[in-house]
Amino acid sequence: MGEAAANAMTDVAVLRTMAGQGIRFLPLKPRSKSPIEKGWPAKRYPPSAIKEAVRRGCNIGVNIRQSGLLVVDADPRNGGEASLAKLAQDFTLPETPMVWSGRGDGGHHIYWRAPVGIHLPTKVGAYPGIDFKSSGQVVAPGSIHPDTGKPYVVDAWFDFSITIAEAPADLVASLGTQMIAKPPSVAAASIGNETLAELLSVLNPCDYAGTGPRDWLALMMACHDATAGAGVEEFIEWCAGDPEYATEHHMQMNRRRWASVTAAANFDIGSPSPRPRCSGRWPRLAMRA
Secondary structure, eight states, rough: OOOOOOOOOOOOHHHHHHHTTTEEEEEEOTTTTSSSSTGGGGGGHHHHHHHHHHTTTTTEEETTTTTTTTHHHHHHHGGGHHHHHHHHHHHHOOOEEEEOOTOOOOOOOOEEEOTTTEESSSSOTTTTEEESSSEEEEEEOHHHHHHHOBBBBBBBSSOSSSSEEEOOOOOOOOTTTOOOOOOOSOOSSOOOHHHHHHHHTTTOOOOOOOTTTHHHHHHHHHHHTTTTTHHHHHHHHTTSSSSSOOOOOOOOHHHHHTTTOGGGGGTTTSSSTOOTTTTOOOOOOOOOO
């Protein structure tokens, strides 16, 4: 897809070009891949906050789900280069922006638009060394790799002046996708997904790690009830704000737990019943008469 080359624009200008395609960012620790704040998956950072983070020398990440992206993360250390060649043989890959890792070994991120309304697995056995990321975050261009001290750079030919392409439909179909569907027995939602994300952002997922499953389960059921089952990705991303539970394994487990909830549970997220002992705060997501 071309050789790595530094973009002539300043870091902020590159981010501004990316933002023009709907990409949303988050601040990372300086020379790190780790977010500064817990609960970042649900938080929306204004451009002023990102510009200030750049000024302070912070790395910047791309919030993949908020940006509506599918990012192909190819790691040549684990066979990603050969797998990407196989991917290009198996499917017609459209021209789309690409970012080279600051690790300097040929690793890179390919940006596609994610299909709406489906789950995508992160790893596929036929393509070792490639992660298909439709949630979480990746490091943005201009940020510094923690091991090499070198920047992530936009490809010289496939930069963000190119419109981000839709993920190839035949590739998406081959990944073993799972449709997100509202259970027919669930009543209408009382809040939208974006509202759920905003309200969850006031809770720290790490607070739930040492309290046992009861508080977390009550919160999940309440969120499920308030959104009529549609807020699964917002809840999963909130959970991933605790690094211990940000793995693909835990995310899939939590999706299965969410899918097991039925309307019979009838938890009210605005009621005092499932109040978490650990935080002392409870977002009133749904007000019931």
